Amino acid sequence: ELKLLQSTDITGGTFSLTLAGMFATAVLLFLGTGWVAKKWKLPVALAGVVALLATAYYWQAREVWLAAGQMPVIYRYIDWLITVPIQVLTLYFFIGAVARPPVGLFWRLLVVSVVMILARYMGEVDFMHPTLGFLIGIVGWLYILGEIYFGKLGEINSKSATETVQTGFFWLRLVVTVGWAIYPLCYFIASFAGGVDEGTLSIVYNLADFVNQILFGLIILFAAMKESASTR
Amino acid sequence: ELKLLQSTDITGGTFSLTLAGMFATAVLLFLGTGWVAKKWKLPVALAGVVALLATAYYWQAREVWLAAGQMPVIYRYIDWLITVPIQVLTLYFFIGAVARPPVGLFWRLLVVSVVMILARYMGEVDFMHPTLGFLIGIVGWLYILGEIYFGKLGEINSKSATETVQTGFFWLRLVVTVGWAIYPLCYFIASFAGGVDEGTLSIVYNLADFVNQILFGLIILFAAMKESASTR
Ligand SMILES: CC1=C(/C=C/C(C)=C/C=C/C(C)=C/C=O)C(C)(C)CCC1
Numbered sequence: 001e002l003k004l005l006q007s008t009d010i011t012g013g014t015f016s017l018t019l020a021g022m023f024a025t026a027v028l029l030f031l032g033t034g035w036v037a038k039k040w041k042l043p044v045a046l047a048g049v050v051a052l053l054a055t056a057y058y059w060q061a062r063e064v065w066l067a068a069g070q071m072p073v074i075y076r077y078i079d080w081l082i083t084v085p086i087q088v089l090t091l092y093f094f095i096g097a098v099a100r101p102p103v104g105l106f107w108r109l110l111v112v113s114v115v116m117i118l119a120r121y122m123g124e125v126d127f128m129h130p131t132l133g134f135l136i137g138i139v140g141w142l143y144i145l146g147e148i149y150f151g152k153l154g155e156i157n158s159k160s161a162t163e164t165v166q167t168g169f170f171w172l173r174l175v176v177t178v179g180w181a182i183y184p185l186c187y188f189i190a191s192f193a194g195g196v197d198e199g200t201l202s203i204v205y206n207l208a209d210f211v212n213q214i215l216f217g218l219i220i221l222f223a224a225m226k227e228s229a230s231t232r
Numbered sequence: 233e234l235k236l237l238q239s240t241d242i243t244g245g246t247f248s249l250t251l252a253g254m255f256a257t258a259v260l261l262f263l264g265t266g267w268v269a270k271k272w273k274l275p276v277a278l279a280g281v282v283a284l285l286a287t288a289y290y291w292q293a294r295e296v297w298l299a300a301g302q303m304p305v306i307y308r309y310i311d312w313l314i315t316v317p318i319q320v321l322t323l324y325f326f327i328g329a330v331a332r333p334p335v336g337l338f339w340r341l342l343v344v345s346v347v348m349i350l351a352r353y354m355g356e357v358d359f360m361h362p363t364l365g366f367l368i369g370i371v372g373w374l375y376i377l378g379e380i381y382f383g384k385l386g387e388i389n390s391k392s393a394t395e396t397v398q399t400g401f402f403w404l405r406l407v408v409t410v411g412w413a414i415y416p417l418c419y420f421i422a423s424f425a426g427g428v429d430e431g432t433l434s435i436v437y438n439l440a441d442f443v444n445q446i447l448f449g450l451i452i453l454f455a456a457m458k459e460s461a462s463t464r
Pocket residue numbers: 080084087116117120133134135136137138140141180183184185187209212213216
């Protein structure tokens with residue numbers, strides 16, 4: 001039977017809102033692959049794929065929330081287990097449009113981002129000590145930050161990238177640094193500083209995904225469009 | 233009525249995960265057909281079609297698993313009966329972008345890969361002695377391996393292909409050799425070395441499909457993109 005979204009159900013509202021935002025982003029980015037120069041197509045498409053998978057996740061999340069009044073966190077982890085690695089690799093291909101970063105870095109970023117999310121999941125469902133899972137996650141995140149600030153990607157960016165690419169990369173890094181910090185912060189508050197209820201937690205996660213994934217995609221699209229205009 | 237995915241249901245989780253991965257791959261490959269030179273469009277599109285069919289399979293598998301707590305193996309065989317032959321023929325068309333392999337080989341690969349899966353299916357459901365089905369399957373697989381290592385495809389690859397195509401073909405062969413070995417291995421362990429429960433078997437099959445079909449598609453896309461960039 002059909003359950004209506006209640007006017008005061010903020011959590012349900014943010015599920016719907018994020019669904020709409022992700023869908024809009026996916027469509028825009030897929031169209032955008034046709035507007036940018038060849039070398040920018042892959043990063044724009046990957047950001048579009050992330051938004052599309054997030055659309056599927058939020059579609060389902062919205063249904064489950066309306067029907068069951070809850071949204072188990074395992075759904076989120078399955079989504080993140082694919083979208084977060086793709087997003088990290090999008091950084092690699094974004095810089096890859098400027099100069100070829102080493103292939104080994106591709107694999108390290110892939111493995112670290114998968115392990116980071118897996119460890120968090122295992123901690124969450126008690127397959128692993130929660131604090132251990134959290135710590136492994138933090139270490140993985142710091143590794144990724146290290147690579148994009150001080151590693152090869154940061155180096156190519158500061159040495160060979162145009163101003164537009166550098167500005168884009170600046171904002172992408174900001175998303176990975178400040179935007180991503182919301183997730184461990186939520187975990188921290190929920191587990192150590194006394195509980196937060198599930199509905200409130202969902203709101204924060206939804207808004208974090210909204211900002212992080214949509215912003216991430218749009219930054220890439222705009223940088224790629226600007227670059228494509230100036231090289232043609 | 234709605235059944236939720238339980239946080240500790242790893243089998244259900246890997247159905248969802250593989251579904252997401254297949255969908256992402258299908259979308260990326262279909263977009264990718266627009267980025268590659270004309271002669272690479274067919275192999276990229278075929279790999280995309282395989283990922284799309286697998287998306288449909290995993291969509292259904294996920295539903296069935298959640299509703300019934302099982303996923304009968306016949307669904308898998310129906311999926312494989314189409315996707316495995318297409319994948320084998322994708323190898324043919326991949327090399328076909330370099331030089332025209334004999335048409336007879338096309339038909340042999342098609343027939344052998346269909347027979348291989350059919351025999352396995354008939355063995356599995358006791359329309360045929362299981363060991364006989366297994367052996368026919370193994371023989372079919374060895375025939376395909378023979379063709380890609382020592383037959384015409386291997387020959388064209390080592391004589392006429394560029395370095396990028398050779399690297400791509402090296403990885404594709406690795407998928408067919410090592411990645412595919414998981415399937416008979418599972419069968420072997422499940423039937424001879426004492427039972428494995430259905431949930432665990434599903435996890436292994438899901439991860440095998442995830443790696444084999446996604447990797448296969450991405451190898452083709454990247455080889456084709458690199459070749460297209462260098463020839464124009
Ligand atoms: C909780 C937690 C983490 C979770 C990170 C997640 C879940 C990141 C998701 C990022 C997304 C969805 C980005 C989208 O743009 C960290 C940082 C590994 C550290 C350990 C604690």
